[in-house]
Amino acid sequence: MLKIYITTFFAFWIFFNVNAQSKESPTLDSLVNAVVNLEKEIYEVKLNLHQSQKQLKTGILVATIGYTVTIIGGQLLGTRPELGEALLYTGGAIGIAGTVVLVKGFNKISLGPPRKPRNY
Template structure:
């Protein structure tokens, strides 16, 4: 009984390996084409992430600078109201500009909807 089981497993293994090797040239070309397409997609995603990283860093820097100026302006309102008010408005505008740059960076990351195909 044990020998029959081992023989059956070996026959199934042999049949499976011969069937797996019977890919047609067309199927192999199709697989190669899919791999090439996936590589191109990955490269495109890496380029988008690299570009978005630069934009996000710039946006973070500008927004932080703007909101820092706003905080300094708020601190100066008690001692120098004119300068404090000017810094509040200027810092707020710079901060909003930095936030817009951040939003643009996130838009660079977003991908288009995938095409559902075959």
């Protein structure tokens, strides 16, 4: 009689243990969907980086030229004040324009705060 109780107990234990494990494991479809979603997100990040790369380089170049013109204008203030003053204002405007282009490039990279991962 004891053998029957022990056998019945182990049979129920194994049955419930197998069912509990099968319910927790994700299905193949959900894993495939998760991988596809990750691939889409990675593509979007790479695309944003690629698109902003040219804009960042342009912004750096324009800002460098603008601030170089400003420095040259400052150097000319002692010998040719009218030209120096014009170069100061022009170089400053070009430098600010380059900085604006840089900021817009950095805003393209920013994707916002990360989303919470979904539980599958």
